[in-house]
């Protein structure tokens with residue numbers, strides 16, 4: 001039964017559905033690991049990194065809503081249930097317990113880089129299928145690249 005009719009034909013609907021759902025999982029997961037690191041961070045750079053992590057969390061939460069609503073608007077029911085995130089989230093994440101500031105910065109750079117790499121693949125995949133969704137994915141990528149830059153800059157010099 002079709003509840004919300006899609007304006008996209010098959011197979012574009014499938015391609016766009018996969019791109020939006022996997023982006024939703026990455027963004028919700030990023031918001032969770034961002035808070036995990038925000039709470040468990042220790043080290044001399046606590047204050048700046050603690051605040052920087054909340055910027056990632058805010059951006060990830062805001063874009064997760066936009067991405068999920070884009071899916072719904074196309075007749076694709078978004079799945080943001082905790083069990084879905086737990087089984088589908090695969091980005092690098094901090095270990096449990098206290099985490100040293102240098103380690104947090106490294107894991108956030110890795111996690112954001114992985115998310116950006118996947119987003120760029122989805123940007124390719126949605127090029128013909130739905131340029132409107134592609135445009136949204138480009139905006140998400142721009143924001144995550146900005147966040148990645150800020151953590152990478154925190155990480156210099158790398159051998160300290």
Ligand SMILES: [Fe+2]
Nearest residue numbers: 038039050054
């Ligand atoms: Fe806080």
